[in-house]
Every structure is written in C-alpha cells, then in structure tokens.
Amino acid sequence: MLLQGENLTKSYGGLMAVHDAAFHVNEGEILGLIGPNGAGKTTLFNLISGAVEPTSGTITFKNENITGKKPHQICKKGIGRTFQSSKLFNGMTVFDNVFMAIQFGQSTGMSDKDARARVLELLDYVNLIHEQHTIIRDLSIGVQKRVEIARSLATKPDLLLLDEVMAGLNPSEVESSMELISKIRDQGITVFMIEHVMKAIMSVCDRIVVFHNGTNLVEGTPAEVSSNPTVIKVYLGE
Amino acid sequence: MQVVKKALQQPVSLILFIAAIIILAIAPQYAKRYTVISLITILMYVNLTMSWTIFSGPTNYISLASAGFFGVGVYLTAVFGRELPLYALAIMGGGISLGLAILIGLLTLRLKGVYFILFTFGVSALLRHSISWWEATITGTVGRFVRGPGNETVYYYLLGVTVLVFVTAYVVRNTKFGLALQGIGENEEAAAHIGINVTLYKIAGFGLSAIFMGATGAIMANRWTYIDPTIAFNPLISFLPVLMAIFGGTSRLAGPILGATIFTLLQEYLITSYPYYYMLLMGITLIVVILFLPEGLLGLMSRLVERLSRIKVIKEFIARFRSA
Numbered sequence: 001m002l003l004q005g006e007n008l009t010k011s012y013g014g015l016m017a018v019h020d021a022a023f024h025v026n027e028g029e030i031l032g033l034i035g036p037n038g039a040g041k042t043t044l045f046n047l048i049s050g051a052v053e054p055t056s057g058t059i060t061f062k063n064e065n066i067t068g069k070k071p072h073q074i075c076k077k078g079i080g081r082t083f084q085s086s087k088l089f090n091g092m093t094v095f096d097n098v099f100m101a102i103q104f105g106q107s108t109g110m111s112d113k114d115a116r117a118r119v120l121e122l123l124d125y126v127n128l129i130h131e132q133h134t135i136i137r138d139l140s141i142g143v144q145k146r147v148e149i150a151r152s153l154a155t156k157p158d159l160l161l162l163d164e165v166m167a168g169l170n171p172s173e174v175e176s177s178m179e180l181i182s183k184i185r186d187q188g189i190t191v192f193m194i195e196h197v198m199k200a201i202m203s204v205c206d207r208i209v210v211f212h213n214g215t216n217l218v219e220g221t222p223a224e225v226s227s228n229p230t231v232i233k234v235y236l237g238e
Numbered sequence: 239m240q241v242v243k244k245a246l247q248q249p250v251s252l253i254l255f256i257a258a259i260i261i262l263a264i265a266p267q268y269a270k271r272y273t274v275i276s277l278i279t280i281l282m283y284v285n286l287t288m289s290w291t292i293f294s295g296p297t298n299y300i301s302l303a304s305a306g307f308f309g310v311g312v313y314l315t316a317v318f319g320r321e322l323p324l325y326a327l328a329i330m331g332g333g334i335s336l337g338l339a340i341l342i343g344l345l346t347l348r349l350k351g352v353y354f355i356l357f358t359f360g361v362s363a364l365l366r367h368s369i370s371w372w373e374a375t376i377t378g379t380v381g382r383f384v385r386g387p388g389n390e391t392v393y394y395y396l397l398g399v400t401v402l403v404f405v406t407a408y409v410v411r412n413t414k415f416g417l418a419l420q421g422i423g424e425n426e427e428a429a430a431h432i433g434i435n436v437t438l439y440k441i442a443g444f445g446l447s448a449i450f451m452g453a454t455g456a457i458m459a460n461r462w463t464y465i466d467p468t469i470a471f472n473p474l475i476s477f478l479p480v481l482m483a484i485f486g487g488t489s490r491l492a493g494p495i496l497g498a499t500i501f502t503l504l505q506e507y508l509i510t511s512y513p514y515y516y517m518l519l520m521g522i523t524l525i526v527v528i529l530f531l532p533e534g535l536l537g538l539m540s541r542l543v544e545r546l547s548r549i550k551v552i553k554e555f556i557a558r559f560r561s562a
Contacts, residue, residue, distance in 0.1 A: 049431060070437075071430035081431055089424035100421055103414055105433035112240065155432055 002027040002159055002190050003048070003079075008057035010043055017043040018054070019214035025159065030181065030191040032201040032222075035211030036234060041194045042084055044211070045161050048192075049081045050074040061159070076107045080157030082148040084164045084194075088136045094147050095132040098122055098154045105155025118154070126150045126180060142173045149180065153189075160184060162193040166200055178204050202226065210234070241412050255404070262397055266390050274389055276506060281396040282458050283482060283498040288403045289450035290479040292410055293443040295488040296419040299350075302359035302476040303342060307335040307448040309365060309471035311455025316382040316465040324387060324395060327456040335452025336445045343441035350426075359476060366471035373467070386460030395457040403450045407491055410446070419443050485527055487534025496535050 003025040010018040018040040025031050033041050046052040048059060050071040058067045066074055089097050102115045110118065123129045126146045136144060145165050152160060162181070166174050178200050185191050195201040201208065202222045210218045210225060212234045218225060225231055245252055266274050286304060294301050311331030318327065346357045373380050386392070410416045418439040421429035430436045459465060478501075486497020504523065508516040531538050546552050 051427065051431070070435070071427075072433045072435045075431055075433040083428070087425050087428040087431075089421055089428065091424055092420070100417055100429075100434075101432040103417060104421075104429075151432060 001025070002062065003192070004060045005044075005048070006058050006060075008044070008047060008059070009055045010040075010047060010052060011055050016214050018047065021057075021211070021215045023209055023216055023219075025190060025192050026207075027190055028185070028188070029206040030185050030193065030204055032205035032208040033192065033194045033211060034196070034198075034201060034208060034225075035217075039211040040214040041211050042163060043214075045081060045163055045194065048074075049079060049161060072104075075105050075155050075157075078107075078156070078158035079161065080105070080152035080155045080159070081161035082145070082152050082163055082165055084167070086141070086144045086148050088144060088147055088151070090137045091135065093133050093135055094123065094128060094139070094150075095119055097136060097147055098150050101151045101154035107156075122150045122154055125153070125183075127176070141168045142170070145169065145177075146180075149184075153184070157189060159190045159192060162191060162195075164194055164196060166195055166197045169197075174200055241409050244412050245408070259397075259401060262400075263394075266393055271389070274393055276502075278389065278393050278396060278458075278461060279506070280499050280502045281393070281400055282454055283478065283502050284495050285396065285399050285403055285450055285454040286475065287479040287482040287486070287494040287498040288400075288407055289447040289454075291447075291483050291488050291494045292403075292407050293419070293447040294480075295483065295494075296416060297423040297440065297443065299347070299423075299440070299444075300355045300480065301444070301447075302355055302480070303339070303361050303448075304451055304479050305471050305473055305475040306358075306362035306365045307339065307451035308455035308458075308475045309362070309467075310335050310338060311452040311457075312459040312465060312470035313369065313455075313467075314452075315386065315456045315459035316384055316470065319384050319386055319459065324391065324457065324460070328395060328399070328453040331452035331454075331456030332449040333452070335448040335455075339445040339448035340441055343444045347437065347440045347444065359473075362471055362473065362476055366467045369467045369471075381464055381466035383463060384459055384465055385463070389461070392457055392460050396454065399450055399453050399457065404491070404495075406446065406450070410443075411491065415439070415442070481524060483534075485524070485534055487531075487536030489533060490536055493534055493536045500535065 001024050005021060005023050008018055008021045009016065021040070021044065023044075033044070035041055043052065047054045050066075050069050050073065053068050058065055060066065061074075061077060061079065064077070066077060069077075089100065092100075098119045099115060102110060102118055120129065120132070123132055126149055128143065128146055128150065131139065131143060136147065139147070149162070149165060166177050169177060174197055181191055181193070181204055193201070193205070205222055208219065208222055208225045209216050210228075210231050217234065218228050218231050220228070262277070265277065269277070286308065290301065290304055293299065311328075311334075314331050314334065315327050322330075342358070342361055346354060349357055370380070410419070418429070418434045421432075421434055422436055422440060426436055455470070459470075462469060479498075482497040482501045483494050484497070485501050486495065487493035505520065508519050512519060527534070
C-alpha cells in the first residue's frame with residue numbers, strides 16, 4: 001500500500017467537509033475518486049497534499065505518518081498534485097513554471113544544465129515543447145492543464161494527485177489526456193484522480209472510490225461501481 | 239558562483255555599475271556642499287527603495303513597515319550616538335531591524351493583501367507611539383540632540399550601504415532565492431506545492447530588506463540635529479519607497495534606483511521653484527505615472543528605445559554602428 005487514510009475528518013465549524021473517511025492507494029494503480037459536487041473530494045486531496053490539516057485521523061505514505069506536514073515537505077516526500085482551477089505562475093513562461101518545480105520540488109539537487117534538459121524532456125512528454133516560451137496567461141485552459149501535469153511531474157512524484165484535469169477540455173483533448181495518464185502510470189507513477197468525465201474515469205481507472213457527504217461510500221472496479229445500486233441512487237436520486 | 243559568472247556575462251552593466259560607484263566615491267572632493275547634501279538624500283531613498291523592492295517587488299506583499307525599520311536605526315543613533323562609533327551603530331541598526339522583521343514576519347506573513355499592508359503600517363505606528371509614551375511617562379523627556387560626524391562621513395557610509403544593497407538585490411534576483419520569492423508572488427499555494435518552503439523564504443526576504451533600512455536609518459540620524467519619535471518614524475518613509483519603486487518600475491534592478499533618484503530630484507526642484515504648488519504638482523505627476531506608465535520609467539524608456547529604433551535614420555545608424 002502506497003498511501004492510506006484512516007478516520008479522516010475535516011470540519012469547518014459545524015460543517016463536516018470530510019467525515020470519518022478511509023481509503024488506500026495501491027502502488028502502481030490508477031485510482032479514481034468520484035462523487036457528487038460537495039462530496040469532499042477536493043478537501044480530501046487538500047488533506048493529503050498538506051494544504052489543509054485534518055481535524056482528526058491519520059494519513060500514511062510509504063509507511064510514514066505524514067499527517068499535518070506542510071505542502072513543501074509532502075511534495076519532497078514524493079506526492080505531486082494539480083489543482084482543480086489551475087494554479088500556475090501566470091506571469092511566467094511554460095518553461096519557467098516547470099523549471100521552478102525541478103529547482104525546488106526534487107529532494108536531490110540538479111545542476112542548472114541538467115534541470116534545463118529535464119524541462120525540455122518533460123515538455124516533450126506532455127507535448128508542449130512548441131509552447132515553452134509562451135506566458136501562461138496566454139494559453140487555453142486545456143493547455144494550462146497539461147502544464148500543471150508537467151509541473152507536478154517535475155517534482156519527481158511517486159504518487160500524482162490529479163484534480164479534474166479533464167474539466168473544460170474538448171473531446172479530443174480528453175482523449176489525449178487519458179492516453180497521457182496511462183502513460184504516466186506505465187512509467188511507474190501511481191495516479192489518484194478526481195474526475196467528472198465518466199467515460200474517462202471508467203476506461204482509465206483500475207479501481208474507483210465513491211465519495212458522498214464527506215465519506216467513502218463504495219469502492220471497487222469500474223464495472224462494480226457503475227452497477228452498484230447505492231451509487232446510482234446517490235448520483236440520480238431515488 | 240553562478241551569480242558571479244552571470245555578472246561577468248553582462249560587461250556593460252557591470253562597467254556602468256563600477257563607474258557609477260567610482261564617480262560617486264570621488265564626487266565629494268569636487269562637488270559643492272549643497273550637491274553632497276542632495277546626494278545624501280538621494281542615496282537614502284535609493285537604499286530604502288532598493289531594499290523595499292528586494293522583498294515586496296517579487297512577492298507583491300506591499301510592506302509599509304519601512305518607517306519602523308528605518309526609525310529603529312535612527313533612534314539607535316539618537317540614544318547611543320555618543321558612545322558608539324557609526325559603523326557599530328549601522329551594523330546594530332541593521333541587526334535589530336532584522337530581528338524585528340523576523341518577529342513581524344512570524345506574526346503577519348500569513349496575512350495577505352490589504353491585511354498585510356495595514357498590519358505593517360500599524361507596526362510602524364506602534365513603534366512610534368510606544369517610544370513617545372515611554373519618553374513622556376517614564377523618562378520624562380521628549381526628543382534628543384545628535385551631534386554626529388559631518389556630511390561627508392554620512393555620505394560615504396550611505397554609499398557603502400548602497401553598494402551592499404545593490405549587490406544583495408542582484409544576488410537575490412539571480413539565485414533560487416529570487417525565484418522562490420517570485421513564485422510566492424505569482425501563486426503562493428502552488429509555490430508551496432512544488433516544494434518551496436514559503437514561510438521560510440518570506441521571512442528571509444522580509445528580514446533581508448529590513449537590514450538595510452535599519453542601517454540607513456542609523457546613518458541618516460546624523461543628518462538631523464534634533465530627533466524625536468515623529469521625525470524618526472515619519473510615516474512618509476513607509477510610503478515614499480513604494481511610490482518611488484512604482485515610479486521607476488520593478489521589473490529590473492535599475493528601476494528603483496531610477497525611481498528614487500528622479501523622484502527626489504523632482505521633489506527638490508518643485509519645493510524650491512514652486513513652494514506653494516509643490517504638493518499639487520507632485521500629486522499630478524504621480525497620478526500621470528500610475529495611469530500612463532504601468533511599468534514605471536523603465537517601461538517608458540524601453541518603449542522610447544523601441545519607437546526610436548523604428549525611425550529609419552536611426553535604424554540605419556544602428557545598423558552601420560553594428561557592422562563597423
């Protein structure tokens with residue numbers, strides 16, 4: 001088991017964004033996280049990445065308790081993430097965004113020259129080499145999402161958290177995103193992804209966890225989850 | 239090491255910098271007394287504006303604590319000026335300001351936007367009023383007389399700080415440190431998630447900028463014979479560096495220098511030539527700059543260069559110059 005969460009709770013005053021949730025991610029798999037809006041999916045990612053501290057519960061990564069650690073520490077431990085609404089360095093170029101992640105995100109240092117070569121390698125990997133000198137704010141949403149992926153890969157993660165990387169993409173972009181995610185996994189990086197595009201999540205994931213009202217409701221293979229009566233009830237109502 | 243290499247790759251800027259320092263270093267031997275006094279004022283604002291820009295330029299955390307850090311230095315000289323030599327006062331002024339900045343940083347750097355601005359302004363005011371209160375109720379005295387070394391000594395000390403602050407700003411800009419500050423300014427949450435220890439870098443940047451403000455204050459105190467908290471912690475010292483940095487532009491190192499110098503000269507000129515309309519004219523100038531020159535004087539200059547290079551005659555001249 002690569003990552004595990006137990007009894008996780010996050011409350012904002014009286015509101016329980018995540019309530020006694022449990023989950024685990026196996027090494028080398030693509031795990032999907034689905035659920036209606038407001039189910040607490042992004043909050044769960046925030047708890048894992050250290051953006052938010054849990055009210056109670058523990059998170060274990062590679063057999064180490066990482067609960068309450070700061071985002072920069074968790075990044076160096078090998079968890080990379082993207083954001084639902086892209087959080088890039090908007091005034092900087094695509095190249096510099098990825099370059100910064102290499103400079104700061106890796107636990108081992110890299111020479112300037114090697115870092116530059118690595119940026120080009122990563123941009124080639126996500127098919128953005130021709131946009132390397134473009135300033136982020138001049139790019140479309142679809143392209144920005146790919147920069148986010150490249151930037152999170154630049155921190156050399158063992159586990160990648162993808163928060164709705166397909167939202168707002170056109171069908172052909174969704175198709176290439178799916179390919180990219182499979183490619184990332186084949187390279188040995190475990191993927192944990194939140195997604196609303198059902199077609200994508202059903203075909204790309206090995207396993208799916210369904211969240212509802214801040215807790216894990218059902219989990220299983222895509223086929224099991226999609227035929228589960230509770231899941232259908234949650235999504236479509238009675 | 240890489241910074242030194244980079245500096246050597248820009249020989250024109252490097253030569254210009256060294257030439258400027260040499261000219262400024264020998265200036266007092268030849269210049270009139272009044273010129274030296276004007277240069278002191280300019281250097282003071284250059285120091286304050288450059289140190290302000292080190293932190294607030296890349297991070298967009300607009301600090302109004304400058305008067306606090308500067309005032310601590312001023313007051314240090316006011317109190318210990320008779321016992322301690324100027325270099326010791328300058329170092330102590332820098333050191334105490336650094337300590338204060340770290341303390342404020344730990345308390346406030348989680349605040350963002352307008353909350354941070356107001357808090358830092360409050361810190362300056364708190365320091366001023368605390369000292370006033372202390373003097374009025376405990377010691378029963380208000381204000382102190384300073385009899386320090388002459389203008390020339392003050393001038394050389396300030397110039398020394400200018401060199402230090404310039405080199406520091408250059409190093410910060412061209413290393414990982416500057417990159418981290420820039421990342422924080424662009425998107426702090428993302429910066430944290432790609433492994434930047436945002437708290438550490440923010441406090442280090444804030445502290446670094448405070449050092450030179452405190453040192454400048456300790457040196458400048460010798461320019462005034464009488465010092466009380468209102469003079470030492472003058473709120474204008476918080477606002478002027480911000481205005482000067484915007485005036486000059488923060489995209490390059492030359493911006494704050496240009497801004498502080500031209501702003502001070504303009505101020506002096508308007509005060510002496512139009513004493514009644516000085517504030518009015520200054521205000522109009524600022525509004526014009528903010529409205530029409532979003533990148534400050536630097537932006538104006540690069541636009542002018544671009545325009546000029548489009549004119550046929552000049553284009554041909556440049557081409558001929560290059561081929562020669």
